[in-house]
Amino acid sequence: xxxxxxxxxxxxxxxxxxxxxxxxxxxxxxxxxxxxxxxxxxxxxxxxxxxxxxxxxxxxxxxxxxxxxxxxxxxxxxxxxxxxxxxxxxxxxxxxxxxxxxxxxxxxxxxxx
Amino acid sequence: xxxxxxxxxxxxxxxxxxxxxxxxxxxxxxxxxxxxxxxxxxxxxxxxxxxxxxxxxxxxxxxxxxxxxxxxxxxxxxxxxxxxxxxxxxxxxxxxxxxxxxxxxxxxxxxxxxx
Numbered sequence: 001x002x003x004x005x006x007x008x009x010x011x012x013x014x015x016x017x018x019x020x021x022x023x024x025x026x027x028x029x030x031x032x033x034x035x036x037x038x039x040x041x042x043x044x045x046x047x048x049x050x051x052x053x054x055x056x057x058x059x060x061x062x063x064x065x066x067x068x069x070x071x072x073x074x075x076x077x078x079x080x081x082x083x084x085x086x087x088x089x090x091x092x093x094x095x096x097x098x099x100x101x102x103x104x105x106x107x108x109x110x111x112x113x
Numbered sequence: 114x115x116x117x118x119x120x121x122x123x124x125x126x127x128x129x130x131x132x133x134x135x136x137x138x139x140x141x142x143x144x145x146x147x148x149x150x151x152x153x154x155x156x157x158x159x160x161x162x163x164x165x166x167x168x169x170x171x172x173x174x175x176x177x178x179x180x181x182x183x184x185x186x187x188x189x190x191x192x193x194x195x196x197x198x199x200x201x202x203x204x205x206x207x208x209x210x211x212x213x214x215x216x217x218x219x220x221x222x223x224x225x226x227x228x
Contacts, residue, residue, distance in 0.1 A: 032215060043205060043221035044156075046114075051215065090155065099144055099209050101217060103155040 002027040002093045006104035013081045014112045021076040021107050023091035033074045034092040034101075035065055044090070050074065061085070086111045115140055115208055117220035125226045126196055133192045134223045136206035141186035143209070146217065147179070150203040159204075162189045196227045 007022040025031055035047040048059025055067040061084075065076045074091060091104040116139040126132050136145065147159040160170045160181055168181040182190045193200050203224050207217045 034216070036219075041224075043117075044207075044219040046216060046218065049216055094215075099146075099161070099215070099217070100158065101156075103157075105155050 002029075002031060002095055002102050004091045004093045004102060004104040006089075006091050006107050008107050009105065010108045010110070012110040012112060015083055016080050019076075019078040019081045019085065019109065021089050021091075021109070023074045023076065023104060024072050025074055025091070025093045026072065027093055027095060029095040029098075032094045033065075033067060034094075035059065035063070035074075035076050036090045036092060038088040038090065038106075040087070047076070047089075081109075081111050083111050083113065085109055115142065115218045117206065117208060117218060119204075119206060119220040119223050121223060122221065123224040123226075125228060128197050128227055130196055131192055131194045132196065132225060133190050134204055134206075134225075136189045136191070136220055138187050138208050143186070145183060145189045146207045146209070147181065147189075147191045148205045148207065148219075150205060150222070152201070156205065159191070193225065196225075198227045201225055201227045 004025045013019050033050040036044040037047050038044050047063050048057045050057045050067045058064045063078045067074050089107045092101050094101050118137045120135045145162045148156045150156045158171050159174045160168045162168045162181045162183040164183045164186050178194050180192045203222045205219050205222045207219045209217045
């Protein structure tokens with residue numbers, strides 16, 4: 001079985017400052033890990049995914065995440081927040097080659113001008 | 114990636130009625146999924162719909178309440194039956210296996226309010 005814990009329910013940052021969203025995972029098998037973003041009244045958009053290749057994964061819109069097996073973490077970062085980054089972010093895990101996704105509770109990001 | 118559309122985008126329904134949500138994808142996919150996102154919460158998988166077979170439901174979800182059809186490789190429907198206010202949620206479909214990848218792509222969702 002697999003699960004994820006998003007350590008922050010809400011993150012508030014100033015525009016132009018770094019963003020860090022923390023995610024720890026639990027998986028019995030080699031996991032696939034994803035970050036999705038959901039803007040208000042929109043569907044989910046894939047930011048990036050990790051599937052046992054490079055541990056540092058680059059995604060869209062300047063986001064990246066680092067897979068750390070020793071810490072069972074997959075934290076999402078962006079060096080400089082933009083107002084358009086205000087959204088809900090979900091960390092998601094699945095076992096490799098398993099279609100079933102387990103979603104974290106989500107982190108709401110607020111960006112202050 | 115895949116382009117996925119859902120109809121309707123939102124609806125307000127009376128309790129006791131049923132609503133059928135459509136999901137259309139622009140390429141053929143093997144697996145389609147239906148999720149529920151209750152207000153302020155994360156996503157929960159309702160069922161997996163493969164073409165040519167019965168849908169597989171997750172624990173806590175039953176076919177009588179959420180019947181699903183999957184008539185072909187690009188289309189699926191989810192019906193929310195005998196609705197109550199507790200069914201007020203966003204319902205999202207997703208697809209897997211586009212271009213041979215193991216990534217799920219999501220539709221825009223259907224926002225359902227039951228009065």
